[in-house]
Amino acid sequence: MSDVYVVGADLIKFGRYPDRTPAQLGAQAALLALDDAGLTVHDLDVVYAASSYNAASMIGQQVLKQIGQTGIPCVNVSNACASGATAFREAYIGIKSGVYDIALAFGVEKNPKGLLGGPVGNGPSPEGLFGSGTTPAMFAEAGMVHASAYGTTLEQFAQVAVKNHHHATMNPKAMYQIETPLDVVLASEMIAWPLTKLMCSANVDGAAATILVSERKARELGLGRAVRIRGSALASDPYNPRNPALLDADSVTRMAVGKAYEMAGLGAEDLDLVELHDCFATAEILHYENLGLCGDGMAGALIDSGDTALGGRIPVNVSGGLLSKGHPIGATGVANIVELVMHLRGEAGARQVEGARIGLAHVLGFSTIAGVCGVHILEKV
Amino acid sequence: MLSPKAAHAVVQIRDSGSPWLRGYRCGHCHAVVLEETLCCRACGVRDAPSAVSLSEGGQLFTWAVVHRSFPGVVTPFVSAIVDLDDGLTLKGTLRCSEPGALHAGQAVEIVFDDAGGAKDAEGAPYIGFHFELAAGDEA
Numbered sequence: 385m386s387d388v389y390v391v392g393a394d395l396i397k398f399g400r401y402p403d404r405t406p407a408q409l410g411a412q413a414a415l416l417a418l419d420d421a422g423l424t425v426h427d428l429d430v431v432y433a434a435s436s437y438n439a440a441s442m443i444g445q446q447v448l449k450q451i452g453q454t455g456i457p458c459v460n461v462s463n464a465c466a467s468g469a470t471a472f473r474e475a476y477i478g479i480k481s482g483v484y485d486i487a488l489a490f491g492v493e494k495n496p497k498g499l500l501g502g503p504v505g506n507g508p509s510p511e512g513l514f515g516s517g518t519t520p521a522m523f524a525e526a527g528m529v530h531a532s533a534y535g536t537t538l539e540q541f542a543q544v545a546v547k548n549h550h551h552a553t554m555n556p557k558a559m560y561q562i563e564t565p566l567d568v569v570l571a572s573e574m575i576a577w578p579l580t581k582l583m584c585s586a587n588v589d590g591a592a593a594t595i596l597v598s599e600r601k602a603r604e605l606g607l608g609r610a611v612r613i614r615g616s617a618l619a620s621d622p623y624n625p626r627n628p629a630l631l632d633a634d635s636v637t638r639m640a641v642g643k644a645y646e647m648a649g650l651g652a653e654d655l656d657l658v659e660l661h662d663c664f665a666t667a668e669i670l671h672y673e674n675l676g677l678c679g680d681g682m683a684g685a686l687i688d689s690g691d692t693a694l695g696g697r698i699p700v701n702v703s704g705g706l707l708s709k710g711h712p713i714g715a716t717g718v719a720n721i722v723e724l725v726m727h728l729r730g731e732a733g734a735r736q737v738e739g740a741r742i743g744l745a746h747v748l749g750f751s752t753i754a755g756v757c758g759v760h761i762l763e764k765v
Numbered sequence: 766m767l768s769p770k771a772a773h774a775v776v777q778i779r780d781s782g783s784p785w786l787r788g789y790r791c792g793h794c795h796a797v798v799l800e801e802t803l804c805c806r807a808c809g810v811r812d813a814p815s816a817v818s819l820s821e822g823g824q825l826f827t828w829a830v831v832h833r834s835f836p837g838v839v840t841p842f843v844s845a846i847v848d849l850d851d852g853l854t855l856k857g858t859l860r861c862s863e864p865g866a867l868h869a870g871q872a873v874e875i876v877f878d879d880a881g882g883a884k885d886a887e888g889a890p891y892i893g894f895h896f897e898l899a900a901g902d903e904a
Contacts, residue, residue, distance in 0.1 A: 499834070507883070507891060509838075511838050512838040518835070
């Protein structure tokens with residue numbers, strides 16, 4: 385079977401777009417990715433469209449109404465924060481299988497404002513009566529498991545936000561370009577202890593898109609800026625006795641990344657950069673260990689070492705991550721891949737990871753009752 | 766007087782009006798889950814787990830102190846995740862005077878309550894629960 389390549393990748397600047405529809409934002413990203421690939425809508429065989437909140441309204445077809453209604457198949461995907469990675473993976477599978485030669489995979493979201501998460505079921509609202517179903521509380525609880533087991537400190541969690549906000553100052557498409565020193569992070573509004581506001585992802589609108597092609601088509605177009613997909617994995621939250629009372633970010637991530645490493649024939653030691661799902665600062669700490677960037681219990685020491693900052697041994701979230709670039713739910717899984725492509729091409733500007741050859745993108749999706757993880761490994765050709 | 770209703774899936778109410786905690790235990794692998802399922806979620810055996818009465822005591826596994834919640838929800842409060850003694854992990858609100866002194870492994874007990882005084886459309890009251898630190902294990 386042929387390898388699958390990414391030949392187009394781009395995103396719109398993440399922010400608030402009160403006067404634009406999700407379809408307009410998605411279309412804008414799709415056109416950017418087509419331009420990046422030197423292709424037009426008439427070249428596409430299929431569209432895989434991700435939007436956690438808009439898949440049911442056929443966001444893929446809506447985008448084609450914006451950019452050209454050619455009649456090609458659209459698959460609309462909603463899979464929480466892993467929607468984008470799921471759409472990208474379906475495009476990969478469609479091409480790998482030989483059914484298609486050229487696919488557009490995009491993600492778009494106009495996020496609801498305020499806290500995400502929320503009550504399920506009948507009767508009085510459970511929020512406050514039976515703990516909290518807000519996402520900050522869920523990731524604070526998960527972080528406190530790590531703190532209780534390994535002595536991870538509030539300052540270590542906060543350093544994740546310091547690092548990622550710093551990285552975003554070099555990303556013109558990030559929501560924020562603001563340095564946030566440790567004292568600023570710690571002094572910002574307490575949302576769900578130990579998470580302050582600057583340790584929570586930026587709730588924004590956004591869209592990102594990629595063009596995937598078969599090996600035959602990649603050679604025809606020229607491999608100069610093509611990036612090869614080495615691993616693609618998706619996992620659903622496996623049984624765990626505390627699931628779903630406790631958000632289990634760990635098992636599902638370890639399942640997905642294990643499959644992706646196996647498929648790629650690579651390990652954590654081979655990675656040059658990682659874009660992981662820092663929806664909250666605690667999550668990045670958990671995922672250092674889940675992705676094998678360090679041993680269990682060593683994530684606090686890893687953030688302290690500076691190894692995950694730009695210029696370090698294994699830079700993590702040089703885009704600014706969800707904390708500062710922003711987290712438009714359905715777009716995030718594609719945006720993480722776009723970031724990798726930019727680095728593997730050597731086109732990431734001030735935040736370029738020098739000599740990057742292998743990158744890993746990870747997203748974790750959760751509701752109060754279920755979870756999903758997507759992992760992709762990309763390689764410079 | 767209208768009969769009380771359960772405010773949470775784990776709460777069951779006897780004919781006498783007294784509440785108890787219900788989970789479902791797999792007869793094959795003994796996993797305990799909150800919701801009734803067709804097969805066992807843990808081992809996949811095609812025998813539905815059976816309803817069982819759960820312990821009203823357990824240990825604090827992890828928690829968050831919630832300072833910002835949805836509009837109208839009174840904060841701060843402690844969102845706690847507790848391992849019940851004979852199986853099932855349950856999320857609930859932990860009422861305690863010193864959240865800053867909490868630590869994993871503390872003994873907690875279930876206290877049934879009136880779910881904040883909530884009433885349904887007909888005016889029937891609810892029965893809910895919260896956690897408290899067990900006597901001798903206060904923070």
